[in-house]
Amino acid sequence: MSFADLDIVRSLANIVDILLVWFVIYKAMGYIRGTKAVQLLKGIFVILIIKFASDVLGLNTLGWIMQQAITWGFLAIIIIFQPEFRRALEQLGRGRLFSRTNFNEEENDEKMVEAIIKxxxxxxxxxxxxxxxxEKETGMGDYIETGIQLDSKISAELLINIFIPNTPLHDGAVIIQRNHVAAAACYLPLSESPFISKELGTRHRAALGISEVTDSVTVVVSEETGSISLTKNGELYRDVNMEKLRELLQNDLISQTKAKSAASTRWNWRGKKNG
Incomplete structure (x- = not known):
């Protein structure tokens, strides 16, 4: 093998190395998205920036403090986020950490839609x-933390019970995450759009507000009129009947799952064929 061939092999190995590192980072970010670990990462970046700035400016005391935070911080991270690390290792052992599991995902989405409609x-x-x-792709962890944590399997009976008037959880929003009722009595950001009809109340403003900052789909039931509304992508669909509600939810939740499942199946089939 010539030196030119060795250079080509090394270059390809470097490219594969970079792509693998990028893939691992991408999957890890997707795994922690919408969790408390996102805030932790922000804190780590702040510490690293301060450490770099202190080294450049010669701030020895501040640099020493940041170095201690970095040295002992990783031990603290392992202790604080022990449940998350354990869950990740369990998924790695099942072969699920680096592959999206679409098995039964479509069926679970259909059950979720039926429970919401009922x-x-x-x-x-x-x-x-x-x-x-x-919740869809954009994490809603910050809003989940404002409410009462439930982490319960979704059912129509549970949703109805939560919103019964004069109960502790009825005031606020229910957030559904990965086909589970993550929390109730959550606070959502209110839309400041001047084009919202003045006859709409706080629930509709909150539904529209969350649709402006995330890609979530939100269903609203008015206690004054009993009318049903739905918001997504900053748009408000008013006076939706049950057939239209089913159509909107299926298009936004189930159809996307089918598309992702089909894409994953094609990728796996090609991988096996080429392998």
């Missing part, structure tokens, strides 16, 4: 106010 229909007929936000 609960919405029940509450609309009885004019029970409700605010249900479904």
């Amino acid at each position: 609960a919405t229909d029940y509450m609309a007929k009885r004019r029970i106010g409700a605010l249900i936000s479904i």
